[in-house]
Amino acid sequence: MKCPFCASDDNQVLESRVVDEGQAVRRRRECGKCHKRFTTYEKVRGQVLWVIKKDGKREPFDREKIKRGILRAIEKRPISLDLVDDIVDQIEREMLRQEKEEVGSRVIGNAVLKRLKKIDRIAWLRFASVYLEFADLKDFEKAIEKNH
16 A cells, blocks of 8 residues: 555554444554555445436446535535545445446435535535536525525
């Protein structure tokens, strides 16, 4: 495992614990060269999940894409990166539990909206504005009124 700070492969595991309902192992590591700490996760690679986009195209499920969207929505909001990782984990598990090879992008987007709405209304509105393609101020007003 290479250090994300200095790229050295000299590191030591400080702590390991089972996470994600036994589906992964979280390891806290310390680099032997720069002495910075970082976290790694080990997961079993399961089934491949495909996402059906609005235009009908298929692409592999990408948890990092979901994370990037959430990170944009929570920018300058008091939400921890650990909580973002938890949300992405929850969504990935929810999609895999459906035991389907394909899932619509709308299902994923709605799952993100549901979780953001519970933790931060501003982040929820930001994500909704992109995901639901708000065109003008009236779209914002409708969303706020409908979900208030």
